[in-house]
Amino acid sequence: MAVTTSPERDIVATPMQRATREALYAGAIALGLFVLFIGLRTDQNISNELILVQRWWLLAVVVVLTMAGRFLYVAYGQPFLANQKIVDVATGLLPQSMAARFFRLPYFIAAVVTVAVLVFLAGSLDGLLGPGLAGYARFLRALATIYALASVMFYFRTFIHAHFSALGITALALYPIIVVLVLAVYGGSVAAGFQGSLKWVDNYGIQILIYVMLAWGLNIVVGLAGLLDLGYVAFYAVGAYAYALLGTQYGLSFWILLPAAGAMAAFWGVLLGFPVLRLRGDYLAIVTLAFGEIIRLVLINWREVTNGSAGISGIPKVTFFGLMSFNVSDPNYIAKVLDIATSSAYYKIFLYYLILGLCLLTAFVTIRLRRMPVGRAWEALREDEIACRSLGINTTTTKLTAFATGAMFGGFAGSFFAARQGFVSPESFIFLESAIILAIVVLGGMGSLVGIAVAAMVMIGGTEVLRELDFLKQVFGPDFTPELYRMLLFGMAMVIVMLWKPRGFVGSREPTAFLKERRAVSGSFTKEGHG
Amino acid sequence: MSDANPSVNDAILQVEHLSMKFGGLVAIGDLSFQARRGEITALIGPNGAGKTTVFNCITGFYKPSEGMLTLNRRDGSSYLLERLPNHEIPARAKVARTFQNIRLFSGMTLLENLLVAQHNKLMKASGYTVLGLFGFSGYRTASAESIDLARHWLEKADLVDRADDPAGDLPYGAQRRLEIARAMCTGPELLCLDEPAAGLNPKESMALNALLMDIKDNTGTSILLIEHDMAVVMQISDHVVVLEYGRKISDGSPHAVRTDPRVIAAYxxxxxxxxxxxxxxxxxxxxxxxxxxxxxxxxxxxxxxxxxxxxxxxxxxxxxxxxxxxxxxxxxxxxxxxxxxxxxxxxxxxxxxxxxxxxxxxxxxxxxxxxxxxxxxxxxxxxx
Known part of the structure; x- marks a missing residue:
């Protein structure tokens, strides 16, 4: 909210007076905003008539909460934040940072003890406290766990910051093992560990990594070359259908079709590239969006080949390089070959490592290409296309290679997606997917691999985590379904992140070469590209 | 047009009967002049005289309505610039240019700016990306050489201390010098500078003169420049062409041009x-x-x-x-x-x-x- 005080009144207004006044303004605005949203609600009565339900109490609560929030922020929050920047006269030091005050050793010990006690009592919580209170206790346990983990990360923050990529890759490589081990200990048997790991490896691990790979692929087009592509999901679809069709019709192996799908997607990338070469900015975005829709509509309507909206099912599974299969009926089924218990988790864990490998390949190629002339030309194209031409760079081929490379990784991800699902239909390749991938790239910071990976984790993992918030039923009653608020929270989180970091999580860019020392280039100098 | 008729190889750039029309507006009308090898040729004229349009025609950003632009390279080959695609003029005919409103890659470091300028050379060395992607040594040596060349030009432009800073962070005068250094990294035979001294203070202007004289003397690159700063023009140029309303009104040595009443009247x-x-x-x-x-x-x-x-x-x-x-x-x-x-x-x-x-x-x-x-x-x- 804008500061509403006039200068001459500002001199006399104490924070309290100002807070009161601003709280009143905030209340008035909240009332105006919410009177129709919250105060009135349309509903059906018993005879199916539309009636207006009046909820003035709820409205009053919301308005009062808004006023209280504004009052507290202006009266206490703002002076506090201002004091944070004032040096103490006696010591000459700035006050301790908020984080240092928040993460303290006694708090950490308390949190660990709480978690330990509650885990120890896990089985008997319901009996001890009753179902209602036990829910809150589990909520408390979750908070304490998060706090303890955050404290550890805060303590090692410089180390983590310095070795982020290595730590991240190690964590990702160990993730399924840790999940299986933890769940095996928790459930008391290895089989239970594998069974329980399905959700964590598949819904979280594989799902997030697919989006990481897609976003890294799109990053080449949008983040490096600065060409806004709203139809990226088309290449994902080309890759998925290439594997689905060739795999089901001709029985070709995944390991042959993976590069083939990549090549086909790259081919379509070039085909899309040609007509849009002359377009820039908004026009480019609209044409690429149309291209994405064309591919989807062709998939729906070309029934003889794609089976229309019904999709293609029975897509063959990936084999372990032809040595072992993951079909229970096959003679070389992995459990028979290795003589272990049958479980569907093996396939998921294998797929997890497969997509992790593909992601690392994408990252490796991207990092390598950035240090090559073609990668530098992409970035130069984003910065200034006319200057590029004046230096003898063929902007046509440069743009086409960006489209083709980005599309190729989309194709890889698509064929992996088809293999993982075992079923593809046009439903999976709607515009919303393109939008989510683009949002990940923008949120992560255009051009930054680490930022994009974190953004994919936050966005895709975040939406999945919001399915897990069953304890909120304890707070808001059994009618409350947290999944319904997923998208709302998600949207709010995105707005907040973009206000807090307008250039994405990692706004700076790493230079590709240096004479003396490698210094990150601030985001304020880099351009977003104009298509 | 053969007014002075020097030997063909003496002229690095021959502009003959160049016309550029935008709809009904004649920006350049029947312009002929030549820039001699190893000289600094200045193109001057009042605002709106069509100087930058001439540059845009020479460097392929515009296709001229009429006329012939011949570039004679040192090895004897000739290129008709009006027939080459935009990006091949720097690549094959070895014509580099700078811009009136500086066009640097502001989010890239100084070093990267100069490496981008060596794109074509490095592309070949990296086997059009394929060989370089697999780490062949040919690319690595070429890459090291390109960094050496970049360092050489950074030293010439007095920017080597800031090599790892983003180009957008430089002061204006340094950005001008960097743009010239970047153009020189393409290994040009003809360097076209569009108002290189615009917005520079006298000290920076002196440094620029020194840089241009150094380029002329030590690299054999011929320079064609547009300039309003007469101190720069008179001091460094060997030959001056004066335009007014898209037509040439005078052509000769700096002294001759300075005393030409038609030029005085035009200004x-x-x-x-x-x-x-x-x-x-x-x-x-x-x-x-x-x-x-x-x-x-x-x-x-x-x-x-x-x-x-x-x-x-x-x-x-x-x-x-x-x-x-x-x-x-x-x-x-x-x-x-x-x-x-x-x-x-x-x-x-x-x-x-x-x-x-x-x-x-x-x-x-x-x-x-x-x-x-x-x-x-x-x-x-x-x-x-």
């Missing part, structure tokens, strides 16, 4: 009290008539127009069509031509203070005006 205009005299001497009867009777209320000049802007006929509304050409009479140089011609006719050499130099009379005199009025033809006679 400074003729004195106020001379305007009427000139118009009368030109013999434009319409003008004389209008001067006598005052402006015609329906076809007369706009209220905002001034006699000093040129002959009245310029400001009279034209109804022939949409073709908007600046009348030849608007050229101040043309007025001087006319005046000197008129002065020569009554055989009063004391009045004719402009000494008639060959350079001013030959192709240039033809450019500003085609004979229309008796005065014009008289002027032609006077010049001969």
């Amino acid at each position: 400074l205009g003729v004195e106020d009290e001379d305007v009427e005299t000139v118009l009368i001497e030109v013999g434009d009867e319409d003008v004389i008539e209008q001067l006598d009777t005052g402006p015609d209320s329906t076809h007369g000049p706009d209220s905002s127009s001034s006699y000093f802007a040129g002959p009245v006929i310029d400001t009279v509304g034209h109804s022939e069509g949409e073709r908007v050409t600046v009348s030849k009479g608007a050229s101040k140089a043309g007025q001087v031509d006319a005046r000197s011609g008129a002065a020569a006719r009554p055989a009063s050499p004391a009045e004719a203070k402009p000494t008639e130099k060959p350079s001013a009379t030959k192709p240039a005199a033809k450019a500003p005006a085609k004979p229309k009025t008796p005065g014009d033809s008289n002027r032609g006679g006077g010049n001969e």
Whole structure:
């Protein structure tokens, strides 16, 4: 909210007076905003008539909460934040940072003890406290766990910051093992560990990594070359259908079709590239969006080949390089070959490592290409296309290679997606997917691999985590379904992140070469590209 | 156009009968000049004279409406620039340029800016990315060489201390030098600089002069530059071409150009009290008539127009069509031509203070005006 005080009144207004006044303004605005949203609600009565339900109490609560929030922020929050920047006269030091005050050793010990006690009592919580209170206790346990983990990360923050990529890759490589081990200990048997790991490896691990790979692929087009592509999901679809069709019709192996799908997607990338070469900015975005829709509509309507909206099912599974299969009926089924218990988790864990490998390949190629002339030309194209031409760079081929490379990784991800699902239909390749991938790239910071990976984790993992918030039923009653608020929270989180970091999580860019020392280039100098 | 007719190899760039029309607007009309190898050729003229358009034609950003642009490389090969695609002019004909409004890759470091300039060389060395992707050593050596070249030019431009800073972070003068260094990293034979001294303080301007002289002396790169800063032009250029309204009005050594009355008039205009005299001497009867009777209320000049802007006929509304050409009479140089011609006719050499130099009379005199009025033809006679 804008500061509403006039200068001459500002001199006399104490924070309290100002807070009161601003709280009143905030209340008035909240009332105006919410009177129709919250105060009135349309509903059906018993005879199916539309009636207006009046909820003035709820409205009053919301308005009062808004006023209280504004009052507290202006009266206490703002002076506090201002004091944070004032040096103490006696010591000459700035006050301790908020984080240092928040993460303290006694708090950490308390949190660990709480978690330990509650885990120890896990089985008997319901009996001890009753179902209602036990829910809150589990909520408390979750908070304490998060706090303890955050404290550890805060303590090692410089180390983590310095070795982020290595730590991240190690964590990702160990993730399924840790999940299986933890769940095996928790459930008391290895089989239970594998069974329980399905959700964590598949819904979280594989799902997030697919989006990481897609976003890294799109990053080449949008983040490096600065060409806004709203139809990226088309290449994902080309890759998925290439594997689905060739795999089901001709029985070709995944390991042959993976590069083939990549090549086909790259081919379509070039085909899309040609007509849009002359377009820039908004026009480019609209044409690429149309291209994405064309591919989807062709998939729906070309029934003889794609089976229309019904999709293609029975897509063959990936084999372990032809040595072992993951079909229970096959003679070389992995459990028979290795003589272990049958479980569907093996396939998921294998797929997890497969997509992790593909992601690392994408990252490796991207990092390598950035240090090559073609990668530098992409970035130069984003910065200034006319200057590029004046230096003898063929902007046509440069743009086409960006489209083709980005599309190729989309194709890889698509064929992996088809293999993982075992079923593809046009439903999976709607515009919303393109939008989510683009949002990940923008949120992560255009051009930054680490930022994009974190953004994919936050966005895709975040939406999945919001399915897990069953304890909120304890707070808001059994009618409350947290999944319904997923998208709302998600949207709010995105707005907040973009206000807090307008250039994405990692706004700076790493230079590709240096004479003396490698210094990150601030985001304020880099351009977003104009298509 | 073979006015001086030097040996073909002596001229690195030959511009012949170049015309550039935007719709009805003639930005450049029948321009011919040449830039000699190993020299600094300056292209000057008042604002809007078409200098940057000439550059854009030479570097392929515009396709000229008419004319021929020949670039002769040191190895004897010749390129017709008007036929080459935009990006091949720097790549094959080895013409590099800078821009009037600096165009650096502001989010990339200085070093990266200079590496991007070596794109084509590095692309070949990296086997069009394929070999480099697999880490072949050929690319690695080429990459190290390119960094050495970049360091060389950073040192020349006095920017090596800031090599790892983003280009957008540099002060204005340093950005100008970096743009020149970047252009030099393409290994050009002809370097086209569009107002390199614009916005520089005198000290930076001196440094720029030194850099340009160094380029000329040590690399054998010929320079074609547009400049408004006459100190720079007179000090460093070997040859000056003056444009006005898209036509060449003078061509010669800096000294000759400086004393050419047509150039002086183009820049400074003729004195106020001379305007009427000139118009009368030109013999434009319409003008004389209008001067006598005052402006015609329906076809007369706009209220905002001034006699000093040129002959009245310029400001009279034209109804022939949409073709908007600046009348030849608007050229101040043309007025001087006319005046000197008129002065020569009554055989009063004391009045004719402009000494008639060959350079001013030959192709240039033809450019500003085609004979229309008796005065014009008289002027032609006077010049001969």
